[in-house]
Amino acid sequence: MKRNDWLLAAGILIVAVVLLCVPLFRGTQNGGSVSVMADGELFGTYSLGVDQTVDINGSNRLVISGGTARMEWADCPDQVCVHHREISLDGESIICLPNRVALAVEGRETDREVDGIAR
Amino acid sequence: MKNRAAYFGVFTALALIFSYVETLIPINFGIPGVKLGLANLIIVIVLYQTGxxxxxxxxxxxIVLAGFLFGSLFSILYSLAGGLLSLAVMAFIKRYxxxxxxxxxxxxxxxxxxxxxxxxxLAVSTWQIGYYLPVLLIAGLLxxxxxxxxxREVLKRIPERNM
Structure with missing residues (x-):
């Protein structure tokens, strides 16, 4: 390996570590709700405080229980989103690329409402 | 070189085989989308050997062939975005x-x-997946x-040729 190889590798590593530290400074906290995007549009927002099952266009199924959200089922072949660990912290997300569906945790735990807002 | 088409066919077949082999490797890195990129081995070698x-x-x-064989129209789109950017950057850096x-x-x-x-x-319009960036940077590095x-080891051992 040459000198520039090492510089490049070190540069990428530094950028990655700095980006990894950003959430630490912002402070990770439990989120308030899960927003669901489907085909580039907001499908709905569901409170993490309410245990519920949401059917997303018949292609994915979101389950919220005990303050965490996970994709229980998807009709796509790769099943990446189904195998993804459950999410609950502000900023975490699960995506299903083949179906263009994404879940993202937003807001604060204190914002959790008894009634989720469904659209 | 007169055998240009033949060599290109061999390299295409090799790259396709590597794409297939990669689908067989059951390694789950725990992060969606992280793969070894075996086919890129052929791309790098061809980049150095010919241009x-x-x-x-x-x-x-x-990408188009592997997409139709092992993936979908969507996976072709994602692969093209990654593959073309990757090749552009590699060709650019190689000149330095x-x-x-x-x-x-x-x-x-x-x-x-x-x-x-x-x-x-862009596809899912969710900025939060940008949180994967540091993980993907390190994965790409490794x-x-x-x-x-x-x-490097392969290039050392095969004779130089111009396609």
């Missing part, structure tokens, strides 16, 4: 002195992941270094 034009043609041919095959391959691996993440963010290391 970026052949590497570009090979890359596009492989001070970089070896390993550095070029690292740049390729990292930019491949960045390109795919960008397309994924897989790129590995592919670069193997490429």
């Amino acid at each position: 970026w034009r052949e590497a570009l043609l090979l890359s596009v041919t492989r 002195k001070g970089f070896s095959v390993i550095g070029v391959s690292i740049a390729g691996g990292v930019s491949h992941n960045v390109g795919q993440l960008a397309v994924a963010m 897989t790129g270094a590995l592919i670069g290391f193997v490429s």
Whole structure:
């Protein structure tokens, strides 16, 4: 390996570590709700405080229980989103690329409402 | 070179086989989308042995064929975003002195992941998946270094030829 190889590798590593530290400074906290995007549009927002099952266009199924959200089922072949660990912290997300569906945790735990807002 | 088409066919077949082998490897890195990028080995070798034009043609041919064989129309789109950006960056960096095959391959691996993440963010319109960026940067660094290391060893051992 040459000198520039090492510089490049070190540069990428530094950028990655700095980006990894950003959430630490912002402070990770439990989120308030899960927003669901489907085909580039907001499908709905569901409170993490309410245990519920949401059917997303018949292609994915979101389950919220005990303050965490996970994709229980998807009709796509790769099943990446189904195998993804459950999410609950502000900023975490699960995506299903083949179906263009994404879940993202937003807001604060204190914002959790008894009634989720469904659209 | 008169055997240009034949060589290109062999390289395409090799790249396709590597794409297939990769689908057989049951390694789950725990992070969606992180793969070794075995086919990139062929792209890097062709980039060094012949040039970026052949590497570009090979890359596009492989992605379209592998997409129809093992993936979907969507996976072709994501692969193209990663593959084209990766090749552009590799060809660009290769022109600068001070970089070896390993550095070029690292740049390729990292930019491949960045390109795919960008397309994924656009496709699902969710900025939160940008949180994967640091993980994907490190993953690209490691897989790129590995592919670069193997490429260097292969390039040492095969005779030079111009396609």
